[in-house]
Amino acid sequence: MTATPSWRGQLDPPPGGLVRLMRSVETRRTRPSRPALRFALAGAAASVALALCLAHYRNEAPRRAFEQHLQAALDAERHERGIARELPSERADVRIVVLAPPDAAR
Numbered sequence: 001m002t003a004t005p006s007w008r009g010q011l012d013p014p015p016g017g018l019v020r021l022m023r024s025v026e027t028r029r030t031r032p033s034r035p036a037l038r039f040a041l042a043g044a045a046a047s048v049a050l051a052l053c054l055a056h057y058r059n060e061a062p063r064r065a066f067e068q069h070l071q072a073a074l075d076a077e078r079h080e081r082g083i084a085r086e087l088p089s090e091r092a093d094v095r096i097v098v099l100a101p102p103d104a105a106r
Contacts, residue, residue: 070095074097083099085097085098085099086098
């Protein structure tokens with residue numbers, strides 16, 4: 001510190017001020033700090049998002065497996081018998097497939 005005189009005078013704490021200050025410091029030490037709380041909330045949000053993604057993937061896996069097996073079967077059928085044609089459908093969960101006779105494949 002410097003030995004220069006201060007232009008501010010020394011202020012005495014108000015009555016009971018030191019006790020209030022010590023109590024306030026002690027309560028801040030016992031509470032979780034803001035960064036720790038934010039980190040905990042971010043971790044919880046990430047866990048929820050991961051759980052939702054896994055649940056969606058788990059629900060979609062049987063549909064994807066079915067579509068892959070259906071496509072493989074259609075490819076095999078097309079090579080053996082003719083041409084497989086998929087007709088448009090208004091519903092996204094419905095697939096209409098027609099096998100053209102082998103004469104039409106030529």
